[in-house]
Amino acid sequence: MSILTTNRLTKSYGEFKAVTDVNLDVQPNTLHAVIGPNGAGKTTLFHCLTGVQRLTSGRILFDNKEISKLGPEKRSSLGMSRSFQVTSLFLEMTVRENLQIAALGVSSIDGFRFWSSSASTVKKTAAAVDYALETTGFENRAETIAGDLSHGQQRMLEVGMALAQQPKLILLDEPTSGMGVDDIPMISDLVRRLTKDITVLLIEHNMGIVLEISDKITVMQLGQILVEGTPNQIKNDQRVREAYLGGETEDA
Known part of the structure:
Protein backbone atom coordinates (compact mmCIF):
# COMPACT_ATOMS: atom_id res chain seq x y z
CA MET A 1 0.00 0.00 0.00
CA SER A 2 1.30 3.47 -0.92
CA ILE A 3 2.24 5.82 1.91
CA LEU A 4 1.56 8.94 -0.20
CA THR A 5 -0.58 9.41 -3.28
CA THR A 6 -1.89 12.44 -5.11
CA ASN A 7 -4.78 12.53 -7.54
CA ARG A 8 -4.64 15.31 -10.15
CA LEU A 9 -2.96 17.71 -7.71
CA THR A 10 -3.18 21.22 -9.14
CA LYS A 11 -2.01 24.57 -7.80
CA SER A 12 -2.90 27.77 -9.65
CA TYR A 13 -2.08 31.42 -9.08
CA GLY A 14 -4.78 33.23 -10.99
CA GLU A 15 -4.46 32.10 -14.61
CA PHE A 16 -1.02 30.58 -14.04
CA LYS A 17 -0.87 26.89 -13.19
CA ALA A 18 2.30 26.14 -11.22
CA VAL A 19 1.41 22.44 -10.87
CA THR A 20 -1.10 20.65 -13.07
CA ASP A 21 -2.72 17.23 -12.61
CA VAL A 22 0.19 15.63 -10.76
CA ASN A 23 -0.35 12.00 -9.79
CA LEU A 24 2.27 10.69 -7.37
CA ASP A 25 2.53 7.20 -5.91
CA VAL A 26 5.17 6.91 -3.19
CA GLN A 27 5.83 3.45 -1.75
CA PRO A 28 6.84 2.85 1.90
CA ASN A 29 10.56 2.65 2.78
CA THR A 30 11.69 3.88 -0.63
CA LEU A 31 13.63 6.92 -1.79
CA HIS A 32 11.48 8.74 -4.36
CA ALA A 33 13.18 11.67 -6.07
CA VAL A 34 11.50 14.59 -7.85
CA ILE A 35 13.71 16.38 -10.37
CA GLY A 36 13.38 19.08 -13.00
CA PRO A 37 14.71 22.54 -13.91
CA ASN A 38 13.91 25.74 -12.03
CA GLY A 39 10.25 26.56 -12.54
CA ALA A 40 9.26 22.93 -13.02
CA GLY A 41 6.94 23.09 -9.99
CA LYS A 42 8.93 20.92 -7.57
CA THR A 43 8.92 23.28 -4.59
CA THR A 44 5.27 24.22 -5.16
CA LEU A 45 4.46 20.51 -5.12
CA PHE A 46 6.28 20.14 -1.77
CA HIS A 47 4.42 23.16 -0.37
CA CYS A 48 1.13 21.54 -1.33
CA LEU A 49 2.08 18.16 0.08
CA THR A 50 3.09 19.64 3.45
CA GLY A 51 0.15 22.03 3.70
CA VAL A 52 2.15 25.25 3.37
CA GLN A 53 0.00 26.07 0.35
CA ARG A 54 -3.60 25.01 -0.24
CA LEU A 55 -4.45 22.97 -3.31
CA THR A 56 -6.50 24.53 -6.08
CA SER A 57 -7.90 21.11 -6.89
CA GLY A 58 -7.08 17.43 -6.50
CA ARG A 59 -6.52 15.16 -3.51
CA ILE A 60 -3.69 14.01 -1.27
CA LEU A 61 -3.73 10.76 0.69
CA PHE A 62 -1.09 10.15 3.34
CA ASP A 63 -0.92 6.84 5.15
CA ASN A 64 -4.42 6.11 3.78
CA LYS A 65 -5.83 9.35 5.23
CA GLU A 66 -7.26 12.30 3.30
CA ILE A 67 -5.07 15.30 4.18
CA SER A 68 -5.85 17.74 1.36
CA LYS A 69 -7.40 20.33 3.68
CA LEU A 70 -5.16 19.85 6.72
CA GLY A 71 -2.62 22.43 7.84
CA PRO A 72 1.15 21.81 8.25
CA GLU A 73 0.95 21.13 12.00
CA LYS A 74 -1.71 18.45 11.61
CA ARG A 75 0.18 16.79 8.77
CA SER A 76 3.31 16.80 10.92
CA SER A 77 1.41 15.15 13.77
CA LEU A 78 0.36 12.40 11.36
CA GLY A 79 4.00 11.64 10.54
CA MET A 80 5.09 13.99 7.75
CA SER A 81 8.27 16.01 8.22
CA ARG A 82 10.22 18.37 5.98
CA SER A 83 13.64 20.01 5.65
CA PHE A 84 14.07 23.15 3.56
CA GLN A 85 16.49 24.25 0.82
CA VAL A 86 17.76 27.13 2.99
CA PRO A 167 8.19 10.90 10.83
CA LYS A 168 6.84 8.16 8.62
CA LEU A 169 7.67 10.30 5.59
CA ILE A 170 10.39 12.93 5.30
CA LEU A 171 10.49 15.46 2.46
CA LEU A 172 13.98 16.79 1.73
CA ASP A 173 14.35 19.92 -0.40
CA GLU A 174 17.83 19.89 -1.97
CA PRO A 175 19.76 18.61 1.07
CA THR A 176 23.11 19.01 -0.74
CA SER A 177 22.48 22.66 -1.67
CA GLY A 178 25.61 24.75 -1.11
CA MET A 179 27.67 21.78 0.04
CA GLY A 180 31.26 21.19 -1.00
CA VAL A 181 32.19 18.15 -3.04
CA ASP A 182 33.80 16.47 -0.02
CA ASP A 183 30.63 16.77 2.08
CA ILE A 184 28.15 15.46 -0.48
CA PRO A 185 28.86 11.72 0.05
CA MET A 186 28.21 12.20 3.77
CA ILE A 187 24.65 13.42 3.29
CA SER A 188 23.83 11.23 0.29
CA ASP A 189 24.78 8.17 2.35
CA LEU A 190 22.58 9.41 5.20
CA VAL A 191 19.60 9.98 2.91
CA ARG A 192 19.94 6.51 1.42
CA ARG A 193 20.13 4.89 4.87
CA LEU A 194 16.96 6.63 6.05
CA THR A 195 14.76 4.28 4.04
CA LYS A 196 15.57 1.50 6.50
CA ASP A 197 13.09 3.13 8.88
CA ILE A 198 11.10 5.73 6.93
CA THR A 199 10.12 6.89 3.44
CA VAL A 200 12.02 9.71 1.72
CA LEU A 201 10.67 12.11 -0.90
CA LEU A 202 13.57 14.11 -2.29
CA ILE A 203 14.07 17.21 -4.43
CA GLU A 204 17.64 17.31 -5.69
CA HIS A 205 19.46 19.05 -8.56
CA ASN A 206 22.54 16.82 -8.42
CA MET A 207 21.68 14.24 -11.05
CA GLY A 208 24.56 11.99 -10.06
CA ILE A 209 23.20 11.64 -6.53
CA VAL A 210 19.64 11.11 -7.74
CA LEU A 211 20.63 8.33 -10.11
CA GLU A 212 22.80 6.67 -7.47
CA ILE A 213 20.49 6.56 -4.46
CA SER A 214 16.89 6.71 -5.73
CA ASP A 215 14.46 3.84 -6.06
CA LYS A 216 12.07 5.84 -8.26
CA ILE A 217 12.37 9.20 -10.01
CA THR A 218 9.65 11.60 -11.10
CA VAL A 219 10.76 14.15 -13.69
CA MET A 220 8.74 17.38 -13.77
CA GLN A 221 8.61 20.01 -16.48
CA LEU A 222 6.42 23.12 -16.61
CA GLY A 223 4.37 21.94 -13.63
CA GLN A 224 3.57 18.50 -15.00
CA ILE A 225 5.10 15.03 -14.82
CA LEU A 226 7.23 14.48 -17.89
CA VAL A 227 8.23 10.89 -17.14
CA GLU A 228 8.61 8.56 -14.18
CA GLY A 229 10.62 5.42 -13.60
CA THR A 230 13.67 3.73 -12.13
CA PRO A 231 17.08 5.48 -12.29
CA ASN A 232 18.10 3.34 -15.25
CA GLN A 233 14.86 4.08 -17.09
CA ILE A 234 15.22 7.82 -16.44
CA LYS A 235 18.89 7.88 -17.47
CA ASN A 236 18.06 6.25 -20.78
CA ASP A 237 14.84 8.12 -21.57
CA GLN A 238 15.28 10.28 -24.67
CA ARG A 239 13.18 13.15 -23.30
CA VAL A 240 15.15 13.26 -20.08
CA ARG A 241 18.51 13.01 -21.84
CA GLU A 242 17.63 15.95 -24.05
CA ALA A 243 16.24 18.09 -21.25
CA TYR A 244 18.59 17.34 -18.37
CA LEU A 245 21.50 15.13 -19.41
CA GLY A 246 22.68 16.90 -22.54
CA GLY A 247 21.43 14.19 -24.86
CA GLU A 248 24.11 11.72 -23.75
CA THR A 249 23.77 8.36 -22.05
CA GLU A 250 26.11 6.49 -19.75
CA ASP A 251 26.68 2.80 -19.27
CA ALA A 252 24.23 1.33 -16.78
Missing part, protein backbone atom coordinates in the same frame (compact mmCIF):
# COMPACT_ATOMS: atom_id res chain seq x y z
CA THR A 87 19.28 26.00 6.27
CA SER A 88 17.18 27.15 9.24
CA LEU A 89 18.84 26.29 12.53
CA PHE A 90 19.14 27.92 15.94
CA LEU A 91 22.80 28.75 15.42
CA GLU A 92 23.53 29.89 19.00
CA MET A 93 22.14 26.66 20.47
CA THR A 94 23.76 23.24 20.66
CA VAL A 95 23.08 20.35 18.34
CA ARG A 96 21.11 18.64 21.11
CA GLU A 97 19.01 21.75 21.81
CA ASN A 98 18.13 22.11 18.13
CA LEU A 99 16.99 18.50 18.07
CA GLN A 100 14.99 18.90 21.27
CA ILE A 101 13.10 21.86 19.84
CA ALA A 102 12.31 19.86 16.71
CA ALA A 103 11.22 16.84 18.72
CA LEU A 104 8.73 18.88 20.72
CA GLY A 105 7.51 20.85 17.73
CA VAL A 106 8.50 24.46 17.05
CA SER A 107 4.85 25.53 17.09
CA SER A 108 4.38 24.20 20.60
CA ILE A 109 5.17 26.37 23.60
CA ASP A 110 6.87 23.34 25.14
CA GLY A 111 9.34 23.44 22.30
CA PHE A 112 10.95 26.49 23.88
CA ARG A 113 11.21 25.02 27.38
CA PHE A 114 13.88 22.44 26.53
CA TRP A 115 16.07 23.77 29.38
CA SER A 116 13.48 22.72 31.94
CA SER A 117 14.55 19.96 34.33
CA SER A 118 11.03 18.55 34.16
CA ALA A 119 11.19 14.77 34.04
CA SER A 120 8.19 14.66 31.72
CA THR A 121 9.90 17.00 29.23
CA VAL A 122 13.09 14.94 29.28
CA LYS A 123 11.17 11.69 28.86
CA LYS A 124 9.11 13.11 25.99
CA THR A 125 12.11 14.10 23.89
CA ALA A 126 14.99 11.80 24.88
CA ALA A 127 14.22 8.87 22.58
CA ALA A 128 13.60 11.07 19.54
CA VAL A 129 16.75 13.11 20.14
CA ASP A 130 18.90 10.03 20.69
CA TYR A 131 17.54 8.51 17.47
CA ALA A 132 18.37 11.66 15.50
CA LEU A 133 21.85 11.91 17.02
CA GLU A 134 22.63 8.29 16.23
CA THR A 135 21.22 8.36 12.70
CA THR A 136 23.09 11.53 11.71
CA GLY A 137 26.29 10.57 13.50
CA PHE A 138 26.24 13.54 15.87
CA GLU A 139 26.55 11.54 19.11
CA ASN A 140 30.00 13.05 19.80
CA ARG A 141 28.92 16.56 18.77
CA ALA A 142 25.69 16.79 20.75
CA GLU A 143 26.96 19.73 22.83
CA THR A 144 28.58 21.56 19.90
CA ILE A 145 27.11 24.96 19.06
CA ALA A 146 25.29 24.67 15.72
CA GLY A 147 26.95 27.85 14.43
CA ASP A 148 30.36 26.20 14.85
CA LEU A 149 29.48 23.34 12.51
CA SER A 150 30.59 23.33 8.88
CA HIS A 151 27.95 24.03 6.25
CA GLY A 152 27.76 20.34 5.41
CA GLN A 153 27.31 19.44 9.07
CA GLN A 154 24.59 22.08 9.42
CA ARG A 155 22.73 20.49 6.51
CA MET A 156 23.05 17.13 8.27
CA LEU A 157 21.69 18.67 11.46
CA GLU A 158 18.69 20.05 9.60
CA VAL A 159 17.91 16.53 8.39
CA GLY A 160 18.34 15.41 11.99
CA MET A 161 15.76 17.98 13.12
CA ALA A 162 13.29 16.53 10.66
CA LEU A 163 14.11 13.04 11.95
CA ALA A 164 13.61 14.14 15.57
CA GLN A 165 9.92 14.54 14.77
CA GLN A 166 9.89 10.76 14.22
Whole structure:
Protein backbone atom coordinates (compact mmCIF):
# COMPACT_ATOMS: atom_id res chain seq x y z
CA MET A 1 0.00 0.00 0.00
CA SER A 2 1.30 3.47 -0.92
CA ILE A 3 2.24 5.82 1.91
CA LEU A 4 1.56 8.94 -0.20
CA THR A 5 -0.58 9.41 -3.28
CA THR A 6 -1.89 12.44 -5.11
CA ASN A 7 -4.78 12.53 -7.54
CA ARG A 8 -4.64 15.31 -10.15
CA LEU A 9 -2.96 17.71 -7.71
CA THR A 10 -3.18 21.22 -9.14
CA LYS A 11 -2.01 24.57 -7.80
CA SER A 12 -2.90 27.77 -9.65
CA TYR A 13 -2.08 31.42 -9.08
CA GLY A 14 -4.78 33.23 -10.99
CA GLU A 15 -4.46 32.10 -14.61
CA PHE A 16 -1.02 30.58 -14.04
CA LYS A 17 -0.87 26.89 -13.19
CA ALA A 18 2.30 26.14 -11.22
CA VAL A 19 1.41 22.44 -10.87
CA THR A 20 -1.10 20.65 -13.07
CA ASP A 21 -2.72 17.23 -12.61
CA VAL A 22 0.19 15.63 -10.76
CA ASN A 23 -0.35 12.00 -9.79
CA LEU A 24 2.27 10.69 -7.37
CA ASP A 25 2.53 7.20 -5.91
CA VAL A 26 5.17 6.91 -3.19
CA GLN A 27 5.83 3.45 -1.75
CA PRO A 28 6.84 2.85 1.90
CA ASN A 29 10.56 2.65 2.78
CA THR A 30 11.69 3.88 -0.63
CA LEU A 31 13.63 6.92 -1.79
CA HIS A 32 11.48 8.74 -4.36
CA ALA A 33 13.18 11.67 -6.07
CA VAL A 34 11.50 14.59 -7.85
CA ILE A 35 13.71 16.38 -10.37
CA GLY A 36 13.38 19.08 -13.00
CA PRO A 37 14.71 22.54 -13.91
CA ASN A 38 13.91 25.74 -12.03
CA GLY A 39 10.25 26.56 -12.54
CA ALA A 40 9.26 22.93 -13.02
CA GLY A 41 6.94 23.09 -9.99
CA LYS A 42 8.93 20.92 -7.57
CA THR A 43 8.92 23.28 -4.59
CA THR A 44 5.27 24.22 -5.16
CA LEU A 45 4.46 20.51 -5.12
CA PHE A 46 6.28 20.14 -1.77
CA HIS A 47 4.42 23.16 -0.37
CA CYS A 48 1.13 21.54 -1.33
CA LEU A 49 2.08 18.16 0.08
CA THR A 50 3.09 19.64 3.45
CA GLY A 51 0.15 22.03 3.70
CA VAL A 52 2.15 25.25 3.37
CA GLN A 53 0.00 26.07 0.35
CA ARG A 54 -3.60 25.01 -0.24
CA LEU A 55 -4.45 22.97 -3.31
CA THR A 56 -6.50 24.53 -6.08
CA SER A 57 -7.90 21.11 -6.89
CA GLY A 58 -7.08 17.43 -6.50
CA ARG A 59 -6.52 15.16 -3.51
CA ILE A 60 -3.69 14.01 -1.27
CA LEU A 61 -3.73 10.76 0.69
CA PHE A 62 -1.09 10.15 3.34
CA ASP A 63 -0.92 6.84 5.15
CA ASN A 64 -4.42 6.11 3.78
CA LYS A 65 -5.83 9.35 5.23
CA GLU A 66 -7.26 12.30 3.30
CA ILE A 67 -5.07 15.30 4.18
CA SER A 68 -5.85 17.74 1.36
CA LYS A 69 -7.40 20.33 3.68
CA LEU A 70 -5.16 19.85 6.72
CA GLY A 71 -2.62 22.43 7.84
CA PRO A 72 1.15 21.81 8.25
CA GLU A 73 0.95 21.13 12.00
CA LYS A 74 -1.71 18.45 11.61
CA ARG A 75 0.18 16.79 8.77
CA SER A 76 3.31 16.80 10.92
CA SER A 77 1.41 15.15 13.77
CA LEU A 78 0.36 12.40 11.36
CA GLY A 79 4.00 11.64 10.54
CA MET A 80 5.09 13.99 7.75
CA SER A 81 8.27 16.01 8.22
CA ARG A 82 10.22 18.37 5.98
CA SER A 83 13.64 20.01 5.65
CA PHE A 84 14.07 23.15 3.56
CA GLN A 85 16.49 24.25 0.82
CA VAL A 86 17.76 27.13 2.99
CA THR A 87 19.28 26.00 6.27
CA SER A 88 17.18 27.15 9.24
CA LEU A 89 18.84 26.29 12.53
CA PHE A 90 19.14 27.92 15.94
CA LEU A 91 22.80 28.75 15.42
CA GLU A 92 23.53 29.89 19.00
CA MET A 93 22.14 26.66 20.47
CA THR A 94 23.76 23.24 20.66
CA VAL A 95 23.08 20.35 18.34
CA ARG A 96 21.11 18.64 21.11
CA GLU A 97 19.01 21.75 21.81
CA ASN A 98 18.13 22.11 18.13
CA LEU A 99 16.99 18.50 18.07
CA GLN A 100 14.99 18.90 21.27
CA ILE A 101 13.10 21.86 19.84
CA ALA A 102 12.31 19.86 16.71
CA ALA A 103 11.22 16.84 18.72
CA LEU A 104 8.73 18.88 20.72
CA GLY A 105 7.51 20.85 17.73
CA VAL A 106 8.50 24.46 17.05
CA SER A 107 4.85 25.53 17.09
CA SER A 108 4.38 24.20 20.60
CA ILE A 109 5.17 26.37 23.60
CA ASP A 110 6.87 23.34 25.14
CA GLY A 111 9.34 23.44 22.30
CA PHE A 112 10.95 26.49 23.88
CA ARG A 113 11.21 25.02 27.38
CA PHE A 114 13.88 22.44 26.53
CA TRP A 115 16.07 23.77 29.38
CA SER A 116 13.48 22.72 31.94
CA SER A 117 14.55 19.96 34.33
CA SER A 118 11.03 18.55 34.16
CA ALA A 119 11.19 14.77 34.04
CA SER A 120 8.19 14.66 31.72
CA THR A 121 9.90 17.00 29.23
CA VAL A 122 13.09 14.94 29.28
CA LYS A 123 11.17 11.69 28.86
CA LYS A 124 9.11 13.11 25.99
CA THR A 125 12.11 14.10 23.89
CA ALA A 126 14.99 11.80 24.88
CA ALA A 127 14.22 8.87 22.58
CA ALA A 128 13.60 11.07 19.54
CA VAL A 129 16.75 13.11 20.14
CA ASP A 130 18.90 10.03 20.69
CA TYR A 131 17.54 8.51 17.47
CA ALA A 132 18.37 11.66 15.50
CA LEU A 133 21.85 11.91 17.02
CA GLU A 134 22.63 8.29 16.23
CA THR A 135 21.22 8.36 12.70
CA THR A 136 23.09 11.53 11.71
CA GLY A 137 26.29 10.57 13.50
CA PHE A 138 26.24 13.54 15.87
CA GLU A 139 26.55 11.54 19.11
CA ASN A 140 30.00 13.05 19.80
CA ARG A 141 28.92 16.56 18.77
CA ALA A 142 25.69 16.79 20.75
CA GLU A 143 26.96 19.73 22.83
CA THR A 144 28.58 21.56 19.90
CA ILE A 145 27.11 24.96 19.06
CA ALA A 146 25.29 24.67 15.72
CA GLY A 147 26.95 27.85 14.43
CA ASP A 148 30.36 26.20 14.85
CA LEU A 149 29.48 23.34 12.51
CA SER A 150 30.59 23.33 8.88
CA HIS A 151 27.95 24.03 6.25
CA GLY A 152 27.76 20.34 5.41
CA GLN A 153 27.31 19.44 9.07
CA GLN A 154 24.59 22.08 9.42
CA ARG A 155 22.73 20.49 6.51
CA MET A 156 23.05 17.13 8.27
CA LEU A 157 21.69 18.67 11.46
CA GLU A 158 18.69 20.05 9.60
CA VAL A 159 17.91 16.53 8.39
CA GLY A 160 18.34 15.41 11.99
CA MET A 161 15.76 17.98 13.12
CA ALA A 162 13.29 16.53 10.66
CA LEU A 163 14.11 13.04 11.95
CA ALA A 164 13.61 14.14 15.57
CA GLN A 165 9.92 14.54 14.77
CA GLN A 166 9.89 10.76 14.22
CA PRO A 167 8.19 10.90 10.83
CA LYS A 168 6.84 8.16 8.62
CA LEU A 169 7.67 10.30 5.59
CA ILE A 170 10.39 12.93 5.30
CA LEU A 171 10.49 15.46 2.46
CA LEU A 172 13.98 16.79 1.73
CA ASP A 173 14.35 19.92 -0.40
CA GLU A 174 17.83 19.89 -1.97
CA PRO A 175 19.76 18.61 1.07
CA THR A 176 23.11 19.01 -0.74
CA SER A 177 22.48 22.66 -1.67
CA GLY A 178 25.61 24.75 -1.11
CA MET A 179 27.67 21.78 0.04
CA GLY A 180 31.26 21.19 -1.00
CA VAL A 181 32.19 18.15 -3.04
CA ASP A 182 33.80 16.47 -0.02
CA ASP A 183 30.63 16.77 2.08
CA ILE A 184 28.15 15.46 -0.48
CA PRO A 185 28.86 11.72 0.05
CA MET A 186 28.21 12.20 3.77
CA ILE A 187 24.65 13.42 3.29
CA SER A 188 23.83 11.23 0.29
CA ASP A 189 24.78 8.17 2.35
CA LEU A 190 22.58 9.41 5.20
CA VAL A 191 19.60 9.98 2.91
CA ARG A 192 19.94 6.51 1.42
CA ARG A 193 20.13 4.89 4.87
CA LEU A 194 16.96 6.63 6.05
CA THR A 195 14.76 4.28 4.04
CA LYS A 196 15.57 1.50 6.50
CA ASP A 197 13.09 3.13 8.88
CA ILE A 198 11.10 5.73 6.93
CA THR A 199 10.12 6.89 3.44
CA VAL A 200 12.02 9.71 1.72
CA LEU A 201 10.67 12.11 -0.90
CA LEU A 202 13.57 14.11 -2.29
CA ILE A 203 14.07 17.21 -4.43
CA GLU A 204 17.64 17.31 -5.69
CA HIS A 205 19.46 19.05 -8.56
CA ASN A 206 22.54 16.82 -8.42
CA MET A 207 21.68 14.24 -11.05
CA GLY A 208 24.56 11.99 -10.06
CA ILE A 209 23.20 11.64 -6.53
CA VAL A 210 19.64 11.11 -7.74
CA LEU A 211 20.63 8.33 -10.11
CA GLU A 212 22.80 6.67 -7.47
CA ILE A 213 20.49 6.56 -4.46
CA SER A 214 16.89 6.71 -5.73
CA ASP A 215 14.46 3.84 -6.06
CA LYS A 216 12.07 5.84 -8.26
CA ILE A 217 12.37 9.20 -10.01
CA THR A 218 9.65 11.60 -11.10
CA VAL A 219 10.76 14.15 -13.69
CA MET A 220 8.74 17.38 -13.77
CA GLN A 221 8.61 20.01 -16.48
CA LEU A 222 6.42 23.12 -16.61
CA GLY A 223 4.37 21.94 -13.63
CA GLN A 224 3.57 18.50 -15.00
CA ILE A 225 5.10 15.03 -14.82
CA LEU A 226 7.23 14.48 -17.89
CA VAL A 227 8.23 10.89 -17.14
CA GLU A 228 8.61 8.56 -14.18
CA GLY A 229 10.62 5.42 -13.60
CA THR A 230 13.67 3.73 -12.13
CA PRO A 231 17.08 5.48 -12.29
CA ASN A 232 18.10 3.34 -15.25
CA GLN A 233 14.86 4.08 -17.09
CA ILE A 234 15.22 7.82 -16.44
CA LYS A 235 18.89 7.88 -17.47
CA ASN A 236 18.06 6.25 -20.78
CA ASP A 237 14.84 8.12 -21.57
CA GLN A 238 15.28 10.28 -24.67
CA ARG A 239 13.18 13.15 -23.30
CA VAL A 240 15.15 13.26 -20.08
CA ARG A 241 18.51 13.01 -21.84
CA GLU A 242 17.63 15.95 -24.05
CA ALA A 243 16.24 18.09 -21.25
CA TYR A 244 18.59 17.34 -18.37
CA LEU A 245 21.50 15.13 -19.41
CA GLY A 246 22.68 16.90 -22.54
CA GLY A 247 21.43 14.19 -24.86
CA GLU A 248 24.11 11.72 -23.75
CA THR A 249 23.77 8.36 -22.05
CA GLU A 250 26.11 6.49 -19.75
CA ASP A 251 26.68 2.80 -19.27
CA ALA A 252 24.23 1.33 -16.78
